[in-house]
Amino acid sequence: MSKKANYKKRILKQLYFGGIFSCADLSDKINISIPVTTKILNELVAEGFVLENGFAPSKGGRRPVTYSIRADVMYIVSVAMDQFVTRLAIMDMHNQFVVATQQVELPLHDNEEALPVLIETINDFIRHSGIAKERIVGIGIGMPGFVDVTKGINYSFLPSNNKRITTQISEAVGLPVFIDNDSSLIALAELRFGSPRSKSNVMVVNISWGVGLGLILNNELFRGDNGFAGEFSHIPIFQNNKLCSCGKRGCLETETSLLVVIEKAKEGLRAGRLSSLKLEALEHYEEAVEALVAAASKGDPFTVELFSEAGYNIGKGVAILIHILNPAMIVLSGRGSAAGKVWEAPIQQAVNEHCIPRLSANTSIQISRLGYEAELIGAASLVMENFDKEGKGAKEPVPQAGLAMRN
Template identity: 60%
Template sequence: MASKTDYYKKKILKELCFGSVLSGTEISTRIERSLPLTLRILTELVEEGIVEEKGYAPSTGGRRPLMYSLVAGKMYVVSVAMDQLITKIGLVDLQNAQIVKADKFPIDLKQHADSLAELTRYIKSYCDASGISYNKIIGVGIGMPGFVDVRKGINYSYLDNKGKSIVKHLEEELGLPVFIDNDSSLIALAEFKLGAARGKNNAMVINTNWGVGLGMIINGELFRGYNGFAGEFSHMPLFNNNKLCSCGKSGCLETEASLLEVIEKMKQGLKNGRVSILKKIPDDYEEACSVIIGAAVKGDQFAVELLSEIAYNIGRGIAILIHILNPELIVLSGRGASAGHLWLAPVQQAVNRYCIPRLAAYTTITVSNFNTEAELIGAAALVVENFEKDPTENILADHVINQ
């Protein structure tokens, strides 16, 4: 069993993650322990080389407090961002949330029955090739699409493990603590902890991707619902278009508002003679998406038209969210957010049309700066959020500090 000192070390390190610079008094308040105990543990962490003193805070009258932060290059998380077509694995330095190295791996969740074995193999090879000692990696965070039961460690849509926990399988294979969650929930966590929704108690984060995901911050906490399935924004039945959705139903928001829809309409439009600076769309979906968004940002009329169309449709869904949840903020994040301000006018137009003005007046809509990195950052935040909940009971002081 871990000592109380080791447990408090974990709590202090958690507070200092992602670039926080805090005084001993601030840390003492956050971990709810006495200042003398907090300062003693901080001194130990400084001596062990994982925390450093950052000088004294600016004077506000009275004695200036000594400030502390993590040391760069001492604590990392392996972050995994999965979608239906592409998996990205990145190494995140917890001192500043910097993604040190990120690689792409071809895991097609719809086609590959052995996706879990592939994922395990890719994470192992990535860690081995990273040049970072396993002793500095404090966990693996994985975002994935589908119906993810966080408590059971199961994804009911993908990564079949014959009903057994994905988490336990990966921990046994990797020898590291592993935490999983739905991709849109992790994008919301990234925005809540470090991005556009930081400090907000009630915010909705839209994941613009191959589907249209939703992560919800309610009363200052990430809301997952009864068993983690909340936020299936993609599958709101908004259209009578007789288009089959990936969920098996028809008319879902996803059928008129996904980036896959943009790609297919762009290909068909070019085939039918629509004028565009683009002459051919790459077969690779991620590359195709990047090319089309790039053209739209440059002012290509056809590309702007297609993005505006899905943005307007997402705005229809947002109007429903505003009516039901009355959020303070809505953040457009995920892969599509790289289109920036092009989202705002058509989304706002739909909100103006479909939402009661008095309700809409209290909700701000913005676009994230994280876009393609949001899920990787969220996966790192997931591991940090679970420091004290490490299911293997590996104590961070044993795992990292004493190396």
């Protein structure tokens, strides 16, 4: 990659994440002189990658011209996986969905065919989207489990015969591929596009079939030494002797996951608890979560009780982390965040009971505004995080027929 091409990618990356910038702002962010930045911006405008957005608000003196990336210059295939369901989307440079999101059942546990099925699903999805591969900059995939980002391997799911998952998918699809843990990507989405953008230290709790954690420390995503940081589900916090999915007993997950909430709902209904919930609505996990969220939003006492119990137990785990990390904010994200404010009170109650007040006094608890889409947005962000890096599979984008980036 030539120096100029790299500069162009760095500018496009900043515009993707930041929205609108002046030339001076971009010069400062990418550490290139204003004259060089101006020249490259003019080329990107001429090539159709960047739009001039008029003048910035006056701060005294001459108002600078502002710039933004064109939404349709290139696209990203975004894949969000959990243990049971995989969602696929194609997103533009403004994080808008340009085709209907596809959802397929793809169980990961003990499934030797999960990776071939995933590859076939991605290929079919791109083919039916009608978008040329030349206009797709890459594929970002979020997945549960112990994901080694550097090696491109998932040690928990998607068996790949010790060959990089990223390599296998990339060779089969013909596009650069990047993978990461689902909770890390949810935190990346929150860092780049959510409430934590203004905070330096944030914990992002992914409420789903487990309870994951993404860590934002000093305005950066923290993955740990091997990329495995944030295994919040498996803090051994209870003396309940319940076997966890990890093989240990008493983990946080055994009292807090959506699977646990669903099972407790079934048990309660069978025992005669009064509720607007219907037992038949809880037979399939996806539909069960929707039914529980709908009932809670209408104030169903039994459902609110279930979420409150799980929330309080999540709060006990959060209290431990507050003592260690002293974050400014806790963001509740992922699939379960659809239940909204029903989580806030019980989590705050647990924090009040189990935290030293001085440590927790300035820690706010918020529901993600990105919600269930956070993982898809995070997977797209992962591609753009690597957009300007040599040796990361980044490709030269073609925004439209006959219009290519000049070096």
